[in-house]
Amino acid sequence: MQELRTLIGKEITLEWRQRYALNGMMLYIVSTIFVCYLSFRLKSNQLNPLAWNTLFWIIMLFMAINAISKSFTQERAGRLLYYYTLASPQWIILSKIIYNSALMLILSMLGFGFYSFVMGNPVGDIPMYLLTIVLASVGFASSLTMIAGIVSKAENNGALMAILSFPVIIPMLLMVMKLAKNALDGLDRGSSNDEMMILLALDAIVVTLSLILFPYLWRS
Amino acid sequence: MKKYWWKIVAVVLLVYGFYFGLMGEVPRRDILNESIRNVYFHVSLWFATTLFLLVSAIFSVRYLRSNNLADDDKAVEFANVALLFGALGCSTGSLWARVTWGGWWPNDPKLNSVAISMLMYFAYLVLRSSLEDEQKKARISAIYNIFCFAVFIPLIYILPRLTDSLHPGNGGNPAFGEYDMDNQMRRVFYPIIIGWMLLGTWIASLRIRVRALEKIED
Numbered sequence: 001m002q003e004l005r006t007l008i009g010k011e012i013t014l015e016w017r018q019r020y021a022l023n024g025m026m027l028y029i030v031s032t033i034f035v036c037y038l039s040f041r042l043k044s045n046q047l048n049p050l051a052w053n054t055l056f057w058i059i060m061l062f063m064a065i066n067a068i069s070k071s072f073t074q075e076r077a078g079r080l081l082y083y084y085t086l087a088s089p090q091w092i093i094l095s096k097i098i099y100n101s102a103l104m105l106i107l108s109m110l111g112f113g114f115y116s117f118v119m120g121n122p123v124g125d126i127p128m129y130l131l132t133i134v135l136a137s138v139g140f141a142s143s144l145t146m147i148a149g150i151v152s153k154a155e156n157n158g159a160l161m162a163i164l165s166f167p168v169i170i171p172m173l174l175m176v177m178k179l180a181k182n183a184l185d186g187l188d189r190g191s192s193n194d195e196m197m198i199l200l201a202l203d204a205i206v207v208t209l210s211l212i213l214f215p216y217l218w219r220s
Numbered sequence: 221m222k223k224y225w226w227k228i229v230a231v232v233l234l235v236y237g238f239y240f241g242l243m244g245e246v247p248r249r250d251i252l253n254e255s256i257r258n259v260y261f262h263v264s265l266w267f268a269t270t271l272f273l274l275v276s277a278i279f280s281v282r283y284l285r286s287n288n289l290a291d292d293d294k295a296v297e298f299a300n301v302a303l304l305f306g307a308l309g310c311s312t313g314s315l316w317a318r319v320t321w322g323g324w325w326p327n328d329p330k331l332n333s334v335a336i337s338m339l340m341y342f343a344y345l346v347l348r349s350s351l352e353d354e355q356k357k358a359r360i361s362a363i364y365n366i367f368c369f370a371v372f373i374p375l376i377y378i379l380p381r382l383t384d385s386l387h388p389g390n391g392g393n394p395a396f397g398e399y400d401m402d403n404q405m406r407r408v409f410y411p412i413i414i415g416w417m418l419l420g421t422w423i424a425s426l427r428i429r430v431r432a433l434e435k436i437e438d
Contacts, residue, residue, distance in 0.1 A: 146367065147367075150347070150360055150363060150364055153351075153356065153360050154347065154350050154351050154360065160346070160347065160350060163343045163346055163347075164343050164347060164364065166339070166343075167336050167337070167339045167340035167343055167368075167371070168340065168367065168368070168371050170336050171333075171336070171371060171374060171375050171379060174379070175379075194382060198374075198378075198379070198382065201374075202374065205370055205374070206370075209366065209367055209370050213284075213363045213366060213367065216284050216359060216362075216363055217359070217360065217363050219359075
């Protein structure tokens with residue numbers, strides 16, 4: 001447990017020292033949302049809720065891929081090797097997943113705030129929508145972290161991240177969009193139970209697989 | 221004879237399946253009519269595809285444990301055969317959809333899932349070709365392959381069952397076998413599944429041998 005806490009602390013310190021990465025991500029979301037706003041030339045609430053929801057999640061998807069793809073490339077190979085002599089691989093991947101989930105959570109909350117600010121907010125059940133964002137952040141972070149690890153082994157290939165991660169993340173994205181749609185329409189909360197269970201089950205599968213497979217990835 | 225009896229079985233089963241699949245008696249059903257014969261081809265192809273993906277994932281697991289490149293060759297060739305059978309499954313399904321649902325590619329969760337999983341396995345091949353070092357290529361693609369298989373199963377067999385789907389057995393529809401198949405059909409259906417599985421294994425084994433020979437030449 002101590003090990004995990006130290007590793008997460010290390011990730012946070014690292015992020016704080018290289019603030020340009022974090023700032024870059026924030027700027028990325030804000031400018032993407034602003035571009036969408038400008039290109040739809042919104043007056044007020046003219047976008048229908050379905051398109052509003054879809055657009056939001058597509059922005060979130062691209063943001064997640066951009067934010068997480070750097071999680072293994074930020075540090076030099078020599079330093080990674082040094083961590084690997086100190087800590088067990090399971091803790092390393094777990095700390096990255098937890099850290100990335102937190103990062104995603106902050107970025108997507110910020111994104112949601114700004115998105116509703118410029119594009120209007122037709123959501124019927126806001127607490128439920130926020131819960132969806134939380135589940136999505138954790139889900140995206142856990143599946144993308146492992147993919148980022150795989151991509152970091154195949155040298156400098158930016159396109160590879162998109163190719164490998166899209167198919168893996170789509171089932172999760174579909175569930176999230178459905179959940180978000182239910183919250184958007186303000187449906188009875190019980191009606192989203194199925195989707196939520198599936199999302200949690202998918203998260204569980206992905207995290208377990210990462211824990212099992214990462215030790216093999218790390219050795220190469 | 222000891223070694224290749226199963227190849228003979230594959231040919232016999234497929235010839236039997238094709239003959240009775242096309243010529244045999246089938247029950248008359250509304251909408252389906254004669255197209256019910258596609259059960260023999262479309263459904264059985266997908267069963268075989270799933271088996272090959274499972275075998276491919278198993279060989280990837282074995283590679284991670286043994287570090288033997290031969291296991292990696294088997295994993296990739298079974299994935300290739302699965303892609304071939306998957307493409308055939310898609311095209312037979314597409315023909316069937318045209319006749320019964322009125323479009324080549326109707327918007328159905330199961331079809332979309334299939335498209336996604338095909339993309340996933342193409343990404344697996346792209347990942348392989350982007351890595352140079354043999355051992356590294358084998359290890360990293362084995363990891364991705366296992367990851368893909370873990371996504372494939374919920375994608376194809378769980379998610380479509382929970383949403384509204386046109387496919388039988390999904391979204392509250394009854395499964396095909398419950399009403400539409402009779403024992404006459406089962407006598408053709410089960411042999412042809414085994415036939416496809418054997419044929420695919422045969423193709424994969426030939427390609428694995430080619431790979432092994434190429435390695436010796438190098």
